[in-house]
Amino acid sequence: MNDLNPSGWRPSLGTAEPVTKTGNRALELEEPLIFEIGDAARCGVDFDACEGDILPGLRLRAAPVDVPGLSEPETVRHYTRLSRQNYAIDLGLFPLGSCTMKHNPRLNEKVARMPGFAAVHPLQPQSSVEGALTVIAELADWLVQLTGMAAVAMSPKAGAHGELCGLLAIRAALEARGEAATRRVILVPESAHGTNPATAAFAGFGVATIPAGPDGRVDLAALLARLGPDVAGVMVTNPNTCGLFERDLKTIADAVHAAGGYVYCDGANFNAIVGRVRPGDLGVDAMHINLHKTFSTPHGGGGPGAGPVVLSAALAPHAPLPYVVRDPDGRPRLVESAAERPETFGRMCAFHGQMGMFTRALAYILTHGADGLAQVSGDAVLNANYVLARLRDVLDAPFAKTGLCMHEALFSDAGFADGFSTLDLAKGLIDEGFHPMTVYFPLVVHGAMLIEPTETESRAGLDQFIAAMRSLADRARAGDESLHTAPHFAPRRRLDETLAARKPRLVWTAP
Amino acid sequence: MRTLPLTEADRAAMLGAIGAGSIDDLFVDVPADALLPGPIPGLPFHASERAVERHMAALSARALTADDAPFFCGAGAYRHHVPASVDHLIQRGEFLTAYTPYQPEIAQGTLQVLFEFQTQVARLFGCDLANASLYDGSTACWEAIAMATRVTKRSRAVLSGGLHPHYAETAATMARFAGDSLVTLPPRAETDSDDAAVIAAIDGETAAVVVQYPDVLGRIPDLAAIAEAAHAMGALLIAVVTEPVALGLIESPGTLGADVVVGEGQALGVGLQFGGPYLGLFACSAKFVRQMPGRLCGETLDADGRRGFVLTLSTREQHIRREKATSNICTNSGLCALAFSIHLTLLGGGGLMRMAELSHARAVATARRLEAIPGVSLINRVWFNEFAVHLPRPAADVVEALAARGVLGGVPLSRLCPDRADLADVLLIAATECTDPADIAALGSALEEVLA
């Protein structure tokens, strides 16, 4: 490397603690709330001249809605400043296990804004939205092919909504068999995501928890022992939330089917096997696909997602409305009336699903193709195993002390100095310029740290992350007190969540 | 491939570090008969950015869009002008590619937006509190019913016939599985909303009464009277707002006595998008805070005493309460909430009122033009920006004929109620500030032609 400062120039540096009048720190700008800077007199929208009257008989409100306005430049500045207080994939590696924070190709954004998708109304005549319907049908075809299933319901609005769709299809199938009253229990492994038991309860089922075995997979014997005439089905995540492939899924599926139940697979981790393994070949009856995980639609700071559900032949007739079919001439058509699909369990939301996500996901799938998608899952698993291999001498990997993982690597807090927790390490990672991994999930591992690098990280990026993690692991094991107070360099220090929960302040009120 | 940074040399070196021979070897836990030998046959291989863009653009061209045609569709999704700055700001990578703000120290941008959004929604709806969004209006409507059953410990809900049929069907699906009973009044093509029938259906077992405001035919129910009747029976009033711009002109439901106000936020900032993603709005009285579904953002302090925001009251949620959670919702509509919030910030209360006045004026002008056409009769007495008419022929046929003439002339009620032959002649027509006088003239003459 060249000499970075050949002249040896240095400004005269004092020792005084720097303070600023504004609270700002150069590019790090404090930003008030819109309620503190806006007012009713300002407006950032110009309207056409208005002609016409208010209808007599319309009872008008007493005063305008009490929300402040801002001019366009003030608005742009407010949100731009706020945006800079966020971490994002565009800034760096985002290793949230099971959340799959991969790069979002910008072509996705461009196509989603094409007028034939963005500027059409959901209830226009179908003849006037052929292109949009074709997008849905093409994506549906891909999802069916990639999963080896019989059909797909496109309308669920996110993963948890897709879970609900799958379980309602199971309820409907049981009703059709006259067994809905007796088969009331869904078996859920203890490593499952919280939405699984919550969805089962929301769909009217009871939940029985199946323990994990010592290898981090579903305890096969315990599951088989629990099967019986009261069991409606099982919800399995594969690969599971410990980052492991459920080797026995086919055995489980065969046993569940033999016992009269159905198999729901949580497809949150489908990105680990896409293009290489078809869940339909493993006996799955229903699986949701988080388009924002596997197929790179943006997470948007918490949605919107999309959760199409692929279905086996047994469940397909019960899919919700609307349902996309292709007529004999190949033209896609939305079926919106139960008269045409008498066994449907009904409608789960207004309109037809997350069109804006379908366009993005289809652009991603077409970009990668069958070959590229297999490379995607291969690189995702390679990157995770690389992280695992490079960290397991400094962090405890309870289920992969020697073996491999799938797309995410799971570690525990074993070996940390007394009083040092996973949270401390995670907050230290913030200071190192990374978003923390998923922490304290799954529940089956003490102080769990679940790391999913995804396939869109370079080797150099991974090496930098690994170096940061090794340093943090050393500090946690050595008991470096400064970890307790991390992060030190973020826009905010640790926040008082107890205060927030004890005295909730959920809306702004004037002081 | 442009999204995959690893080179073959990288892969070889990394496999070496792992001690594996090939990427396929990493899939050792997959049973051999389930592992595909190669790419799935029959599917295309990867394509260039240009090729994909061309394919999608060709599909996009197969449409008659709101940008091209005189446009009068509503029925739960409205075309308002979205300022360019909204779309610019939501595409900033720090918003677009962030995750749910679980690490508040590096997510204050999203969290402050959510806090501002919650306050905006609460004030718009006239309620104490709002959550950080749900999927859409229809699912928010069911969540409100579910919350009402928890709060009142009753299991019966009354749904007005003016409720959007998709919302009523969504609730019916969920109620059937949840074991709740719904009394769903039939949609009626009458001058006034079915307030009296709704009030008559409330009994001492009723958890909630659900009333859309303005309703699906654009009529404006008397929420205060319904609230009084509901409260007298110990039931909650859930008001459903599918066109939030209306509240620029008419009183907020919470102010009129609604206990819970839910709605579809699509009209502000989000755009039509063929039906999704949209934005579920949920606001209610503070006394229900522990029973609310979805994420909540709250104000607190950091270790240095500076104001900051966190997701809070999480013990209601699925990741902690699992099968005892208030809802199974996880991901919501964060980016749509951002778009809504930016648009409302640009408008302010005054701008919202102006936008509402314009939309109303254009709807009135549209109604006056169509009334003059022989065979067309107006159903509503009052409306905000959407009204219904009887046509002398099935509305679905008329809409198809209008589309063939390049006019998107509204939504036939039969599209929402396919089983109600008696409503086949009803057309729902919406106007907004985007409806120009020339559009109204075009609809008028096209409809005259079609009905001639």
Next chain:
Amino acid sequence: MPRYFTRDHEWIEADGSSARVGITDYAQGQLGDITFVEVPAVGASLTKGDSAAVVDSVKAASDVYAPVGGTVTAINTALEDAPDLVNSAAESDGWLWDMDLADPTELDGLLDAAAYAELVAGQ
């Protein structure tokens, strides 16, 4: 007045046919800062083992089970504004509810202070 304990870390102090119930100091220490307490309704009828109350911390919601059966006669309304009473005074001012006992002999199956101390020492 005799005070009994459960293996699920509730305490119950009986006075004839009525009793006061709370969670133990050990339990509050395990839960961390309590943010909210959901108590049963006055008049609610409880069977031994019912989930009767919920104690929330920031990251967990823990069920409190009825140590014995009976009817709720009073609740600790102070917890509404000051849930932290459960942290600072779990076994006194941080009590959860009072109840009339359906069957005072159910108390016989519970732990005494010494047995509970032994249980906690072993955890």
